[in-house]
Structure formats: C-alpha cells, structure tokens
Amino acid sequence: xxxxxxxxxxxxxxxxxxxxxxxxxxxxxxxxxxxxxxxxxxxxxxxxxxxxxxxxxxxxxxxxxxxxxxxxxxxxxxxxxxxxxxxxxxxxxxxxxxxxxxxxxxxxxxxxxxxxxxxxxxxxxxxxxxxxxxxxxxxxxxxxxxxxxxxxxxxxxxxxxxxxxxxxxxxxxxxxxxxxxxxxxxxxxxxxxxxxxxxxxxxxxxxxxxxxxxxxxxxxxxxxxxxxxxxxxxxxxxxxxxxxxxxxxxxxxxxxxxxxxxxxxxxxxxxxxxxxxxxxxxxxxxxxxxxxxxxxxxxxxxxxxxxxxxxxxxxxxxxxxxxxxxxxxxxxxxxxxxxxxxxxxxxxxxxxxxxxxxxxxxxxxxxxxxxxxxxxxxxxxxxxxxxxxxxxxxxxxxxxxxxxxxxxxxxxxxxxxx
Amino acid sequence: xxxxxxxxxxxxxxxxxxxxxxxxxxxxxxxxxxxxxxxxxxxxxxxxxxxxxxxxxxxxxxxxxxxxxxxxxxxxxxxxxxxxxxxxxxxxxxxxxxxxxxxxxxxxxxxxxxxxxxxxxxxxxxxxxxxxxxxxxxxxxxxxxxxxxxxxxxxxxxxxxxxxxxxxxxxxxxxxxxxxxxxxxxxxxxxxxxxxxxxxxxxxxxxxxxxxxxxxxxxxxxxxxxxxxxxxxxxxxxxxxxxxxxxxxxxxxxxxxxxxxxxxxxxxxxxxxxxxxxxxxxxxxxxxxxxxxxxxxxxxxxxxxxxxxxxxxxxxxxxxxxxxxxxxxxxxxxxxxxxxxxxxxxxxxxxxxxxxxxxxxxxxxxxxxxxxxxxxxxxxxxxxxxxxxxxxxxxxxxxxxxxxxxxxxxxxxxxxxx
Ligand SMILES: [Ca+2]
Ligand SMILES: [Ca+2]
Ligand SMILES: [Mg+2]
Ligand SMILES: [Mg+2]
Ligand code: NI
Numbered sequence: 001x002x003x004x005x006x007x008x009x010x011x012x013x014x015x016x017x018x019x020x021x022x023x024x025x026x027x028x029x030x031x032x033x034x035x036x037x038x039x040x041x042x043x044x045x046x047x048x049x050x051x052x053x054x055x056x057x058x059x060x061x062x063x064x065x066x067x068x069x070x071x072x073x074x075x076x077x078x079x080x081x082x083x084x085x086x087x088x089x090x091x092x093x094x095x096x097x098x099x100x101x102x103x104x105x106x107x108x109x110x111x112x113x114x115x116x117x118x119x120x121x122x123x124x125x126x127x128x129x130x131x132x133x134x135x136x137x138x139x140x141x142x143x144x145x146x147x148x149x150x151x152x153x154x155x156x157x158x159x160x161x162x163x164x165x166x167x168x169x170x171x172x173x174x175x176x177x178x179x180x181x182x183x184x185x186x187x188x189x190x191x192x193x194x195x196x197x198x199x200x201x202x203x204x205x206x207x208x209x210x211x212x213x214x215x216x217x218x219x220x221x222x223x224x225x226x227x228x229x230x231x232x233x234x235x236x237x238x239x240x241x242x243x244x245x246x247x248x249x250x251x252x253x254x255x256x257x258x259x260x261x262x263x264x265x266x267x268x269x270x271x272x273x274x275x276x277x278x279x280x281x282x283x284x285x286x287x288x289x290x291x292x293x294x295x296x297x298x299x300x301x302x303x304x305x306x307x308x309x310x311x312x313x314x315x316x317x318x319x320x321x322x323x324x325x326x327x328x329x330x331x332x333x334x335x336x337x338x339x340x341x342x343x344x345x346x347x348x349x350x351x352x353x354x355x356x357x358x359x360x361x362x363x364x365x366x367x368x369x370x371x372x373x374x375x376x377x378x379x380x381x382x383x384x385x386x387x388x389x390x391x392x393x394x395x396x397x398x399x400x401x402x403x404x405x406x407x408x409x410x411x412x413x414x415x416x417x418x
Numbered sequence: 419x420x421x422x423x424x425x426x427x428x429x430x431x432x433x434x435x436x437x438x439x440x441x442x443x444x445x446x447x448x449x450x451x452x453x454x455x456x457x458x459x460x461x462x463x464x465x466x467x468x469x470x471x472x473x474x475x476x477x478x479x480x481x482x483x484x485x486x487x488x489x490x491x492x493x494x495x496x497x498x499x500x501x502x503x504x505x506x507x508x509x510x511x512x513x514x515x516x517x518x519x520x521x522x523x524x525x526x527x528x529x530x531x532x533x534x535x536x537x538x539x540x541x542x543x544x545x546x547x548x549x550x551x552x553x554x555x556x557x558x559x560x561x562x563x564x565x566x567x568x569x570x571x572x573x574x575x576x577x578x579x580x581x582x583x584x585x586x587x588x589x590x591x592x593x594x595x596x597x598x599x600x601x602x603x604x605x606x607x608x609x610x611x612x613x614x615x616x617x618x619x620x621x622x623x624x625x626x627x628x629x630x631x632x633x634x635x636x637x638x639x640x641x642x643x644x645x646x647x648x649x650x651x652x653x654x655x656x657x658x659x660x661x662x663x664x665x666x667x668x669x670x671x672x673x674x675x676x677x678x679x680x681x682x683x684x685x686x687x688x689x690x691x692x693x694x695x696x697x698x699x700x701x702x703x704x705x706x707x708x709x710x711x712x713x714x715x716x717x718x719x720x721x722x723x724x725x726x727x728x729x730x731x732x733x734x735x736x737x738x739x740x741x742x743x744x745x746x747x748x749x750x751x752x753x754x755x756x757x758x759x760x761x762x763x764x765x766x767x768x769x770x771x772x773x774x775x776x777x778x779x780x781x782x783x784x785x786x787x788x789x790x791x792x793x794x795x796x797x798x799x800x801x802x803x804x805x806x807x808x809x810x811x812x813x814x815x816x817x818x819x820x821x822x823x824x825x826x827x828x829x830x831x832x833x834x835x836x
Contacts, residue, residue: 125584125585126583126584126585128670131667140666144666152665152666153603154600154608154662154663154665157600157603157608158600158608158662158663160663160666160667160670161667161670162580162581162667162668162670163580163581163582163583163670163674164581165544165581165758166543166544166584167543167544167632167758167759167760167761167764168632168757168758168759170632177632177633177757179755179756179757180635180706180755180756180757181755181756182572182575182576182704185571185575189701189704190572190575190576190704192704192705192706195756214585214586214588214595214675214676215595215675215835216835217598217835238756241756244572244576245572245576245578246666246668247570247572248558248562248570248578248664248668249549249578249579249580249668249669250580250664250666250667250668250669251667251668252546252578252579252580252581253752253753253755253756253758254756256581256756256758257632257633257756257757257758258632258757283607286600286607286608286610287610288598288610334671335671337597337598337599337671338597338598338599338613338656338659338671338672338674338675339586339595339597339598339675339676339834339835340583340585340586340671340674340675341585341586342585343585346585416757417633417634417635417757
C-alpha cells in the first residue's frame with residue numbers, strides 16, 4: 001500500500017512522500033539560501049524545522065546542517081545516509097505528525113513551490129563527466145572512427161571520463177549563452193564566431209555524499225554509500241568547437257560554457273524500488289570494478305524542445321537510465337581507484353544516455369547524424385539548436401499509484417554577445 | 419637602486435621586499451588559517467596588520483579581506499590589483515614605517531617562516547591545465563603520433579587545454595601516494611596495479627584574481643588584470659594509466675591523484691622587471707588572441723630529484739618560463755572566449771615547460787623518452803620515479819642585487835595502498 005502524507009499530492013506529482021528530494025531555495029528574493037525538501041506542490045523549509053527543534057534524534061540534534069548551506073551541511077546529510085538512517089525517513093518520521101498538528105509551523109515551513117527561487121542544490125567542488133552508454137559511444141565512434149572499429153579497446157575495460165568545468169554548472173531555468181569559438185578551418189583559417197552546432201546532451205548525474213580521503217580508494221561494494229542522490233543534467237555541447245579542439249587532450253571549451261542540472265536531488269533510497277539488473281559486461285570487469293550486486297535504475301527519460309518559433313514543446317527523444325553499461329557505482333569506484341579524493345557535492349555525470357532505438361538518442365549529434373539529417377518538430381526544422389530554442393529534460397519512475405520524479409532540467413539558448 | 423626593507427633579507431632570498439608574495443599559513447598548529455606575505459625568512463601576518471588598523475586606505479579600510487581566508491578575500495585583493503593599487507605596494511607602504519617603529523606589533527606580526535605551516539594559498543574552484551610549450555608538444559607528438567606530423571593542426575591555432583581535478587591539488591611538502599590503475603593490456607587483459615610510470619611535470623600556473631561573469635568573455639588586452647600571480651606547479655602524471663585511458667576524452671586518472679603547488683603567489687607586478695618578448699607566432703593568432711603587447715617572463719626553472727637511496731638531490735633539468743609559445747594572457751582569454759566564467763582562486767597551469775635542449779625537458783617522459791633511456795643521478799638510475807623519490811621544483815628571476823623567487827614546490831612519492 002502506498003505511503004500517504006497529510007499533504008495532498010497528486011498521483012502524477014514528481015514529489016510524493018516516497019520521494020522527498022533535497023534542494024536549496026530562497027523563499028523570498030532577499031532571503032538567504034536554505035535547504036528544503038520537495039513535497040507535492042510545496043517546499044518544506046528545513047531551516048524552520050530545525051529551528052523548531054524537530055530534529056531531535058542523536059545525529060541531527062543540535063546540528064546546524066539545515067541552517068546553513070555549504071559543503072559541510074551536505075556532509076552531515078550524507079552521514080545520515082551512510083548510517084542507513086536515511087535522509088528521507090528522518091525527515092518523514094520527525095516531521096509528519098508534528099507538522100500535521102501544528103498550523104503555525106506548517107504556515108512557516110511549507111512554502112508553495114511556485115513562489116520560491118530554486119538554487120543549485122550543492123556547492124560543486126569538481127564535476128566529472130563519464131561516457132557510459134554503449135549506444136552513444138558506438139554512434140559517436142561510427143561517425144568519427146568509422147564503422148569498422150567504432151568503440152575503442154579501452155571502453156569495455158573502464159568507465160571513460162573527463163574532468164568538466166564546475167564554475168559553469170547552473171540551475172534549471174538559466175539561459176545558456178551561445179558560445180563563440182574556433183571551428184575546423186575551411187579555407188586554411190579556422191572558423192571563428194558563434195558556434196554553429198549547439199547541442200544538448202541528455203544525462204543524469206550522481207551527487208557525492210560522503211567523500212574519501214586523498215590516496216584512499218572507495219571499495220566498489222561500498223560505492224553506493226558515497227552517492228547522496230541523482231539529478232538530471234544537460235551537458236550543453238558546441239560540436240564545432242569541441243571537434244576542433246579535442247585532440248589530444250579532450251573536450252574543453254566545447255563544453256565549459258554551461259551545464260544545467262535539475263534542482264532536486266533524488267536519493268538512491270527513493271529510487272531503490274526501481275532498481276533493475278545492470279547489463280551483463282563482457283569482458284568481465286577487473287576485480288576492482290566487480291560488484292556483488294550490479295544494478296541500474298529504471299528511470300524514464302524524455303527530451304522536449306520548444307523551438308523559438310513555437311509556443312509548445314515537442315517530444316524529441318525518450319531514453320532510460322537503465323541503458324547505462326557502466327553502473328553509477330562502477331563510475332564512482334573507478335574515479336577513486338587512483339586515490340583521487342571526492343568531496344561532498346561533487347557531480348558525476350553519466351554521459352549521454354542513448355538507447356538502442358532511433359528515437360532514444362540523447363543528443364542532436366546522434367539524432368541528426370552530425371547535421372546530415374534534418375529533424376522536424378511540428379514543422380520547425382533543425383540540425384542543431386537555434387537561438388531561442390528551449391530544451392527541457394525530465395525523468396521519472398512510475399510506482400504503484402505514485403511517481404518518483406526529478407522535475408525538469410531546462411534551459412534556453414540565447415544569442416552570443418556581439 | 420634596489421629597494422631595501424628594515425628587515426634583513428639575504429640577496430639570494432626568494433622573498434626580498436621587491437617580491438612580497440601572498441600565501442596562507444597557520445602560525446601554530448591549532449591557529450586558524452590566515453593570509454600572510456613572505457619577507458626574507460619571515461611571514462608577515464596580514465590578519466595582525468589589519469587588526470592593528472594599518473590598512474587605512476580607501477580600499478582596505480574596514481575590509482575583512484585579511485582576516486578570513488576564502489574566495490571573497492582573494493577577490494578583494496584582486497580588486498586592489500585591478501585598480502593598479504597593487505597588493506605589493508599597499509603592503510609595503512602601509513606597513514613598512516609603522517612596523518619598523520613598533521616593536522610589539524613586529525613581534526606579533528612577523529613570524530619566522532620555519533615555524534609556520536603553509537597551506538594552499540587559495541580555494542581553487544577549478545583547475546585547468548594548458549599544453550603551451552612547443553618543445554613538450556613536439557616531443558610528445560614524435561613519441562605518439564610519429565615524426566612525420568608530431569604537432570596537430572589545431573595546436574598553432576589555439577592554446578590546447580583540459581580541465582584538471584581541483585580536489586587533489588595539494589601544497590608543497592605533501593606526500594604523493596603512487597596511484598593504482600589500469601595500463602595497456604599485455605596478454606589480452608589490462609595491467610592492474612600500482613602505476614609503473616609515475617612522472618613529474620615542471621609547470622607554472624596562474625592564479626586567477628578577479629573572475630568574469632558566465633557568458634562574458636575577457637578581452638585579450640585586459641587578461642593580465644585577471645591574473646593575481648603565479649605559482650610553481652608539479653602536475654604528477656602516471657603515464658601508463660594516462661595512455662590507456664586517454665582516447666577519446668583526454669587525461670583523467672593518470673593526472674587526478676595529485677598536483678602540487680608552491681605556497682607563495684608571486685604577483686605579475688613583481689615579475690614585471692623580468693618581462694620579455696613572447697615568441698613570434700606563425701600563423702598569426704586570430705584577432706581574439708592577438709595582443710597589443712605579447713610578453714613572457716624570464717623565470718629560471720629547475721627540477722631536482724632526491725632519489726630514495728640518496729641523502730642529496732641532483733639537478734635533473736633546467737628550463738625557463740619564457741619558452742612558452744602561448745602566453746599566460748592568451749591562455750586566459752582563450753579560456754573565456756566561449757563565455758566560461760573564471761572565479762577568484764582558479765588555477766591555470768601552463769603545461770609542461772620544456773625548452774629546446776636535451777637538459778631542458780620538463781618531465782621524465784621526455785628525458786627518458788618514455789623509458790627507452792635510463793637516467794643516472796649520482797649513480798641512482800631511473801626511468802620513472804621510485805617510491806621514496808622526492809621531486810623539488812624551483813623558480814627564480816635574478817635582479818640587480820636581489821632575487822624574485824617562488825620558493826620550492828616539492829613532493830615525495832610514497833607506496834600505493836595494498
Ligand atoms: Ca557529456
Ligand atoms: Ca600537465
Ligand atoms: Mg557542459
Ligand atoms: Mg596532476
Ligand atoms: Ni568551493
């Protein structure tokens with residue numbers, strides 16, 4: 001039987017009591033940022049709950065983790081998680097009855113979500129982006145390495161990744177300025193100007209909870225304990241800039257102009273009912289990547305685009321987190337095998353999540369085959385994104401009578417500066 | 419005539435009054451970190467100077483920038499720099515006479531450097547590593563692309579770079595744990611274990627002062643205003659891990675196990691007397707990379723290694739910052755051309771600074787030609803670094819009767835965990 005809260009939550013809402021994702025918000029334009037939990041159409045202000053003394057368990061009593069927003073507060077939340085006193089159940093058990101019976105507190109601490117400003121949910125120390133969908137990798141390989149040998153020998157041996165740019169990670173709703181930069185030379189001189197190939201990438205990302213010390217790797221079978229939860233992510237990409245700069249050190253300015261994440265961190269615990277088997281890996285991974293239980297999550301993913309000339313958005317692609325070849329835990333364990341330290345709030349993108357079907361491809365590079373085919377969305381034709389186009393990613397899991405969702409991750413492309 | 423301070427400074431000291439580099443330190447193991455300035459064998463405690471009310475100019479009056487260590491304090495320092503009221507001359511003019519005549523204040527604020535613990539001088543938001551020495555690039559290219567076409571077509575058009583890992587940037591003196599990881603397969607299965615090819619990379623790095631807003635590029639002719647100063651940097655590299663993982667997204671775990679920087683940020687202003695012409699660039703750079711005055715700095719660089727079995731270190735290579743093809747300002751302007759935002763404290767490595775001569779190569783990869791040749795340092799033979807080996811980088815400029823130096827950037831390789 002589905003859990004129910006005294007707060008009315010529509011069955012299609014992304015934020016029933018089974019979810020309770022973590023975020024950071026400002027109730028008023030001039031208030032200070034504070035942590036909150038989404039429930040139905042409301043945000044529960046955790047700073048008010050903490051001030052009211054409701055967090056009286058051994059871990060949260062007198063902790064200021066809900067009063068301030070910084071690296072260490074996430075670290076405390078993560079501690080809860082690590083000790084299997086989950087964030088979700090703590091909030092639920094300590095606040096439900098008191099809130100229900102205390103109208104004044106309810107008034108202060110439950111803020112309508114449409115009234116608040118949502119901010120980045122964590123201070124991101126480092127952002128890493130993986131490349132873990134075999135479908136995305138194979139498609140890129142066919143385009144750029146040729147059909148004979150599209151996937152590199154190393155790809156099946158380790159979760160390939162690169163360091164991304166943390167400073168330009170922005171919250172859903174932030175406009176994305178079309179980057180300027182160089183492209184491959186046409187008549188001897190490189191192209192320079194606004195990128196002609198601005199793309200989206202449909203991704204999800206782990207938010208690191210407890211970190212690890214420099215020099216000490218995380219064991220694969222403990223890796224889940226280091227993941228606080230997941231967000232949706234759009235790794236905006238300028239393909240012309242990216243392809244010209246990328247040899248030999250990888251993507252740089254083709255990516256660093258902006259990366260959008262969704263505001264609510266959905267805990268792994270809330271996703272647990274939607275866990276599914278990870279794909280069989282052949283060749284079998286090395287021991288440090290071999291997990292006792294290897295799982296993915298069945299999260300339906302959608303890309304909608306609202307072309308500049310339309311009032312409505314069109315569905316552009318559907319995919320699923322379960323298509324990942326390398327699991328989230330393999331990604332995290334691999335990241336630390338060399339002793340690299342993760343810190344609370346670090347962001348680990350999955351890489352573009354493409355599926356096996358033509359309509360399950362997670363970026364325009366694949367959908368238009370690098371501009372060879374034109375797409376038509378309700379009559380708007382595109383090879384890459386135009387100024388004014390808005391991209392909206394969403395993700396959700398359908399439970400029995402409820403939905404665990406991620407809300408949306410959206411952004412609009414605006415023109416380059418002159 | 420050389421400037422002189424009332425504090426005795428030996429002519430070989432790296433820290434005469436002409437330098438006054440910025441750092442962060444703890445006077446006692448249990449004190450809180452605070453900003454300081456190196457002068458001779460002393461550290462001037464800026465928090466004491468500020469508490470004494472000595473910073474009474476319009477910019478620093480009542481500013482708490484010397485009382486706390488965080489992003490915003492560097493931002494204030496940077497403001498000084500941007501307004502051409504330099505950090506160096508502010509400290510010098512406001513403190514010299516008062517300090518000289520106030521024994522109690524001198525006692526409190528001048529701490530012997532050998533008594534303090536030096537910490538990272540800035541909170542590093544993002545770390546980027548460039549690839550700007552043509553000698554290093556050509557040598558790597560000959561090894562891995564072949565002698566026909568060692569340097570890619572894009573290299574002469576833009577300062578190639580990749581995002582590095584900020585979390586594992588450590589202060590000089592921190593041990594570096596030998597990373598574990600995968601290497602290229604030998605009999606079908608990848609090597610796994612402690613890296614067999616741990617290397618150093620001789621680099622310098624810019625520390626960003628004032629940042630720029632996301633979406634707004636920094637003009638090349640204003641780029642110097644965004645550089646607070648320079649440090650020495652050792653970009654430790656595990657060549658076996660790096661080469662196996664690097665296609666197609668660039669270096670990742672082969673780098674992210676540790677990067678060492680020197681504690682003192684030397685301002686561009688202190689280096690100005692050692693400015694020299696940058697190399698002529700052919701083809702000429704695109705307009706956004708063309709600067710009115712294009713300069714390098716004549717900074718002598720040395721690599722010493724103390725092999726595990728020796729008590730003394732040996733000189734292993736000598737190079738010079740002036741060998742850079744792409745200037746520090748071109749690096750910074752390029753980094754922002756796509757709208758990427760830099761933040762105060764960001765670290766921009768130059769890439770390995772190799773010169774044209776066989777003894778001016780900045781890493782073992784080049785010096786031993788990826789292990790083909792063995793080096794002998796006073797009888798200790800090496801292809802790559804062994805556990806217990808210590809690498810000491812240093813840099814200095816020789817002025818008329820004084821030296822502007824960077825101190826040292828050192829680290830010892832210690833064994834992998836079992
Ligand atoms: Ca990506
Ligand atoms: Ca390097
Ligand atoms: Mg991006
Ligand atoms: Mg490094
Ligand atoms: Ni930070």
